[in-house]
Amino acid sequence: MVPSVPVSVDLVVLTVRCQALSALVWRRDNPPFLRRWSLAGGFIQLDEDLPDAARRIMTERAGIPGAGTLHLEQLQTYGYPDRDPRQRVLSVAYLCLAPDLPASEKAHMAWVPVAELTVMAFDHRRMMLDGIERARAKLEYTSLAAAFCEPEFTVADLRRVYELVWARPLDPRNFHRKVTKAEGFLMETGETTTRDGGRPAKLYRRGPAELLHPPMLRS
Template sequence: MIEFPPESRPKLIACNVPDMVPTVPVSVDLVVLTVRSQALCALVWRRDHPPYTGCWALSGGFIKLDEDLPAAAERVLAERAGLPGAPVHLEQLQTYGYPDRDPRERVVSVAYLGLAPDLPASTEAHMSWRAVAELTEMAFDHRRIMLDGIERARAKLEYTSLGAAFCPPEFTVADLRRVYEIVWGRPLDPRNFHRKVTKAEGFLLPTSHTTTRDGGRPAKLYRRGPAELLHPPMLRSLKE
């Protein structure tokens, strides 16, 4: 066995380890967006207890010890948001952990963005679809989270096929254009839009059906294709 001289041996440093290490609760909050009544809407509820009594809030809940984050988001969507089995595209948005976001205690929130077609009312009586333009004041930092979700949705429409996630299984190009106009908040040229989305590889697949619900000539019905990324992208910065 090799012996080290006393002066070269590592010194042990005593430290005090507390019996109870403080922990920080982790919650999941959902920004669920849809196009409803010609407006971009979010699923929210009005708080009936402090803090922020009477303010609109996103649906959320604390994660359980035996579930991962995606499972927690699905559970909150079903149990708290009242949308069990709904065709909602869920993806992780961002983590919010600054110390003063909840006046009661330190809470870290993992936000998820949900995109969905025009869904029926939630099965939970306290949940409500509200136009995002009306949600000027919200509980906690939920308005900031919602605005981050809206910007993510706007960006997603540029380079992915998720614009079709706001549409029913079969839709017209005009239906899809209205989604882009409502989410982006500006009008689009119908002819240019039609050319771009129909030429984007794998974005739209034609069906054998037509509809006259908008009046005029029968319009072709499409369904969402297999493409996840748009080639070429639908850039907001380009003039129509």
């Protein structure tokens, strides 16, 4: 008889919150890894596809409504034998990126800066780091950075996203020149804002481009 192996879906949910790149995690209240931070996850049901399971867990376990409108993509599959001390489990990780999401109403759930998540349950720190690197790489070649912003944002808002995700400061003038010249990245709204103080700043929306030309290289 061929042994059956359970399949779970784990969520790496990232947002820019309180001037930090943060992940949505929950404090485990049962062994193994009692009291350690863990990613939200759950087992796939027999009658659902993987993306459907990810959206269901986003709503039921993570407590985030409207999962269908958020950026959600499959990250990687983790299947080495000892990743769960209780039994052999395959995990399909999904990456979700969104603007400043509200605090989850689920018990034990919290937004924690990724820099503070140095020890996590199972292999969830590895999943989180893989998700962060995926996000960093995608910011170079795609317009995904705008997924961290509100529908209307300034170039300074967008620069803060890049700085927090890449964990490095960027030259404001050079950044402004690059993002405004990238074809289809930004669309002017015709409005301005003074919410950051100083001179009025133009408000933009995310443009139609999915791939950036030229790219925003980290180097």
